[in-house]
Amino acid sequence: MxxxxxxxxxxxxxxxxxxxxxxxxxxxxxxxxxxxxxxxxxxxxxxxxxxxxxxxxxxxxxxxxxxxxxxRPQPRPLRPAPQAAVPKPEAMDVSVSALAFDILESTRDPGVVPLGSAFPAPTLFPLDELARAGTRAMRRLRPEQVTTALTIGDPGLRETLRRRYALQGVPLQPDELVVTNGAMEALNLCLQAVTRPGDIVIIESPTFYAALQALERLKLRAVEVATDPAEGVVLEDLERLLDLHTVAACWFMPNLQNPLGAVMSPKRKRQLVELLARHGVPLIEDDVYGELYADGRRPPPAKAFDKDGNVLHCASFSKCLAPGYRVGWAAAGRHVAQVLRLKMMTSLGTSMPSQLAIAEYLVQGGYDRHLRNLRGALSAEQHRARRMVEHSFPAGTRVTLPAGGYFLWLELPPHVDALELHRRAMAAGISTAPGVLFSADRRFVHHLRLNVGHPCDPRVDPALRTLGRIASALGASQRQATGGRRRGAGAS
Incomplete structure (x- = not known):
């Protein structure tokens, strides 16, 4: 029933x-x-x-x-959502780690309002239930379990994941799933499995800054492809780039792209998978936010349309169930053997207590009920925060209409430098994620990503109003300075 x-x-x-x-x-x-x-x-x-x-x-x-x-009356958009960026078609070296570390280190301070964080509020997750599930599972742990599934992962968890994928119309081979230390390990292993130093990887524009950090670490070059704030990767532009460059891989987020919140339609996902298969280019699919859709049914991953094992699909429980447990996985298609070898040479295994706790929780039921509650809470907060932005930020601000998740991507007026806004906000105890983090050439100078996944934090509304005041003041001072320079030039 x-x-x-x-x-x-x-x-x-x-x-x-x-x-x-x-x-x-x-x-x-x-x-x-x-x-x-x-x-x-x-x-x-x-x-x-x-x-x-x-x-x-x-x-x-x-x-x-x-x-x-x-x-209910819906908030009137400030203006049309930010337009798709038009990145340069050239390959670029990547160097963002120092900037990312300096900025994101601020989110670890509990006294700072975490609008720059990558995680929703921990109070949204069933941590007590997970702890009880872990206790039950560890009591039944057999000694041989500690080593028999050391690299590939606990068989019970892998089978439960395969069953969930099958119910979504995504059949996976029995040995295709590799359990990893969160999605980041899965993504890094998959990237390393299909590239060599100096190779070109196509990424979205804007893209998740962790993708840039991974490319930097592996000495890979980035080519950015235009990404629509609603529909995701612009396939026509992608095809031109594939004809222009020798590409080793693509790293995309077809579902709830970070930072835009875009969801590619099933038709466009199918076209994406077929296009890359024709060119022989692997797709590394980051689906870590796939369960956080707002309306209707779960959007299928690109992996659902993969007939050739060309999609290396990665996800985790970190954003939807168990932050801190660091349990993710890769369904690496025909590259699974290389992913396994790389994992054996690096981390060797994933925490068995964490795997068993999550496997026990999933088997006992309640996960889908938790997801419905989580989606509802995040969606309501996202709508509410967007209305706050509408009332608090300066005229000319554009903001995305995400299809779920807990991020808002803002395009600020041209006179507002988002990095300076971040610095002044930090002085007021508010963290943000300025747009320069999300591109290899730091193009998004006037953009800002806000984490609005904290529905029970009373500091969020005052923080949004403060950000709006800082942005307005920055815009006014910059316009005044520009006007003064122009008058001075005219006088001379």
Missing amino acids: ANGELNRHEQLASDLTQAIREGLLKPGDRLPSVRETCQRRGVSPSTVFQAYGLLQAHGLVEVRPRSGFYV
């Missing part, structure tokens, strides 16, 4: 979301009553309540006492 109800209520919520997005249900319209929806759709009242509750958690509807559910 649980799986049937889950599918029906998510489908009902997805259908209503689409009707709201297309304007068939307008702000202020009353949703059909629970009884009416039960009769029309042939579902139970609990299914309707779950669907309406999901819409409420995502900020799309509101409850009016003794009246029912109504479509």
